Amino acid sequence: MTSAPAIVRVGLLGCGNVGGPLVSLVDERREAIVDGAGVRLDITRVAVRSLTRDRGLDLDDGVLTLDAESVATDPDIDVVVELIGGIEPARELILAALGAGKPVVTGNKELIANHGAELAEAAARAGVDLLFEAAVAGGIPIVRPLRESLAGEDITRVMGIVNGTTNFILTRMTEEGTGYADALAEAQSLGYAERDPTADVEGYDAGAKAAIIASLAFGTRVVAGDVYHEGISGISAHDIASASRLDHVIKLLAVCERLPGADGPEVAVRVHPAMVPAQHPLAGVRDSFNAVFVEGASVGDLMFYGRGAGGGPTASAVLGDLVDAAVNRTKGTAAAVGFGGRARIRPIDEQRSPFYLSLDVEDRPGVLRSIAEVFETHDVSIRSLEQEGIGADARIVLITHVAREADLRATVRDLRGLPTVHEVGSVIRVVASEE
Known part of the structure; x- marks a missing residue:
């Protein structure tokens, strides 16, 4: 005789762009989850900001509440899902739920990137799960592989496209010749970008995700403030055209590296536009899709690809964590979260x-010589150089060999001081073709 499934009562904090699809997905997948995992998920209470808003969901009377704290600490709730976003009150609510012995699932990248270690320690003290797959790449499973499948791998670098908004904008600029402002407006009209797109287009969103990735990949504690970031608002049509002519495309990349240092391993984490070889x-990651490229000493190269944003894909990642938390709850077990200790963060200048x-x-004799002398002074080697246009429209486009950031910045400073250089335009990092 088949035993009855364990009923796991879920408290949901927030019912917006991800919470709403999650409720629908739980209803749709309930019986499949029973068959596959042996647990029946029951969304018992949902904390919201308004009781009168029509969410298009079939919820019983009394499920909705304005009292988020009561949901976090309710003894009749088995697992808490936090989808409010931001730091507070999400942090206090999660700590309250963990303190009450409840596993927590969250998609809150900003919170995990800044307070993940604190929350993980609270979860460990309570002996319950803290799961956050949806905090990094929406529907792409990257947190669990880094925590579990690749736990024994010597990961040297993780590099990826982790913001769908900027990837959509750059795709439009590359493939359609759309200007930055028009591409951003289209992203906003389609719901990919917020009314205030700063977090996306200036790299803050990707920076928070990079901090989480680096923490998991390298077993060390990296917070959002450790991540150097540049956005895409300065990328021009000329930059896009130059990249294409050089057989490259421009992408906003999150780059996390573990490097040897004088006093032990160091971690370098940065977010910036980069020229990526077309090969x-x-x-080839287009539109709002995301991809994360993992490089390991034994496993070689791996790539995780899919829709990194949107209510449906993100809700799917949350549901996967919720099922894990529910099963672990019924077994009295929990997955360990290791953020590790602080490592030396290599400054961007190094x-x-x-x-x-x-x-x-x-456009006159001697210009190239004076430019080359500046590069030589700061020990920056030029790999390729070409001139575009003549006369007043003369422009030099060049790519360097690998150079130290501080040396390149000093080069740019001195180039701006040359009377023959009217303007230093874009400075964009390049992903080396052999990488």
């Missing part, structure tokens, strides 16, 4: 990369 797997530069210059 690289990340170059990091190294090839660079692309464009210079508006005077």
